[in-house]
Amino acid sequence: MKVLFDGSSDYPQGPIQSIDFKDLENNKTNLMFYYGIHPGYRMDRPTNFKYNVYFESEEPNGLSMGQMPHERGNWVLDFWTKIVHCCPYCVKWENDQYKTDKFVYEPYIINPKYSIIVEKKYSACYIGGLNGRHHIFHQIIDVLKDIPNYRFVSYINSNFVTDLNVDRLQKLRINAETKISVCANLLSENIPGHFRQYMSRLPNWKNNEALKLIHEGLLPQFKVRVIEAGITKSLVLVLRDPWNVIEHTFQPDVHFIYFDSIDKLKDKINECLANWSYCEKIIDNMYDKCMSELSVQSFYDKHLKVYDV
Numbered sequence: 247m248k249v250l251f252d253g254s255s256d257y258p259q260g261p262i263q264s265i266d267f268k269d270l271e272n273n274k275t276n277l278m279f280y281y282g283i284h285p286g287y288r289m290d291r292p293t294n295f296k297y298n299v300y301f302e303s304e305e306p307n308g309l310s311m312g313q314m315p316h317e318r319g320n321w322v323l324d325f326w327t328k329i330v331h332c333c334p335y336c337v338k339w340e341n342d343q344y345k346t347d348k349f350v351y352e353p354y355i356i357n358p359k360y361s362i363i364v365e366k367k368y369s370a371c372y373i374g375g376l377n378g379r380h381h382i383f384h385q386i387i388d389v390l391k392d393i394p395n396y397r398f399v400s401y402i403n404s405n406f407v408t409d410l411n412v413d414r415l416q417k418l419r420i421n422a423e424t425k426i427s428v429c430a431n432l433l434s435e436n437i438p439g440h441f442r443q444y445m446s447r448l449p450n451w452k453n454n455e456a457l458k459l460i461h462e463g464l465l466p467q468f469k470v471r472v473i474e475a476g477i478t479k480s481l482v483l484v485l486r487d488p489w490n491v492i493e494h495t496f497q498p499d500v501h502f503i504y505f506d507s508i509d510k511l512k513d514k515i516n517e518c519l520a521n522w523s524y525c526e527k528i529i530d531n532m533y534d535k536c537m538s539e540l541s542v543q544s545f546y547d548k549h550l551k552v553y554d555v
Contacts, residue, residue, distance in 0.1 A: 247546075247554045252282035252289055253454050255304075261470035262303055264414045266357045270546050272302075277553040286318030286329065297327040297553035303354065305333040305340075306456040306465050308432060312444035313510055314343065323348065330549055332468050334494045335456035335460040343449060352549065354496045358541045360415070361477040362422040370426040370515050371397035371480070373417060373471050376404055378434025379463060385508045386428055393515055397424055418478055425525075426518055427473065427475035428511070431492055432484040433512070435463035459488060466491040472502070478535035481518060485511075495540075501532040 249267045256262045262282055280289060280300035302308070308318070315321050331337050334351040352377070370393050376383045384391055390396045391406045394509045397420055399409040409420055421427060434442045441460040451457050456466055466489035475482045481504035482493055498504050503525070505514040518525050537546065546554075 247274060247277040247279055247293070247552060250278065250280045250285065250289055250291075252280070252285045254288070255283035256493075261354070261474070264357060264360055265355060266359075267534040267542055267546075269357075270542065270550075274552070274554055276555055277550060279550055284318070286315065286326065287321050291320075291325070291412055298325055299328045299330070299550060299553065300326065301330045301332075301352070303332055305331045307338040307467065309336070309445055309448060309454075309457070310435075310441060310465075311433050311465070312447035314448065315340070322553065327553060328549060333456055333466070334491065335454055335466070335489075339450075339454035339456075342453065350549070351494070352545060353468050353540065355542060355545050356470070356473045356477055357537065358477060358537050358543075360418055361537065362418050362481055364419070364422045366423060367395075368397050368420070368424040368426045369393050369395045369519060370428060370483075371399060371420065371424040372428045373399040373421065373474075374469070375400055375402055376545055377436060378432075379436055379438055380434040382430050382432060382434055382508075386430065386485075386511065389508065389511045389515075390428065393512065418474060419444075421471075421474055421480050422478035424480050425522070426483050426515055427471065428483050428485075428505075428515075429469050429472055429475070431467055431469050431472070431487070431489070432487055433465040433467040438463060440488060441465065455489070464488075468492065468495075471541075472496075473536055473540055475502075476532040476540075479529050479533050481529050482532060483511075483514065496532065496535065499528070501528060503528060 253262045276296045278295040286300050329349050330352045337349045337351045397408045400407050401411045445460045466493050486504045486506050505511050
């Protein structure tokens, strides 16, 4: 297997930069594997490989301009042997639209070599940006800032940031040093009406479960920070939403814990901190699943090995 990566659409310390499939390259020449953000549309692709597989980490974001994959660039379905997406709803819908079974689901993955296990010294953290007109992430920070010994890790300077634009390893270390990681698996539009204006142009868009709330400017987005928290043994505390895409991979109260609304977040954090022995069991379950089923090796075994001959 040979590997080509395109992370040009992500910022330098972004999550796609730390998956790293290069360790799995070998001397066999039947399979080319592409991964990154929009790798299927941008890369100069060699044509001498029998099998071509790529992992697309942008769906449903990639649909936000109202373009099907073949409308975004140099993309032809027949070239691809398999297309792996981290949006289960788009997988089903795109298979229906293209009358194929080439699209398959896999949540965001991580390289276990980046796992860090250290003593906890922080209470709760949020890692990420504050994009979106619904101010979901601002509201999380408004709660978090009042929790003693919190962390807010971001690549953009804003109020209450404790760790600004740290590198990937330092971000993972902060995750590992924190008991609870707060996540919201949502994408909120920045400009009111943007999703509805563009995504309603897509054929049969109403059949895509991910697009059911575009009139409200919301999409489901499985966050890689769920997996990053998992491999650093930080409790994953997730906002319940209209999709709960996390349940396609993990079980509530087995691998993670929900909080039902922003106004209940503080109470839920305090409840978890007060019942930490219970939470540690959930943390261990999440860690074990991430390390065994969501690693680059398990991705290779599931999606690539059969073609690497």
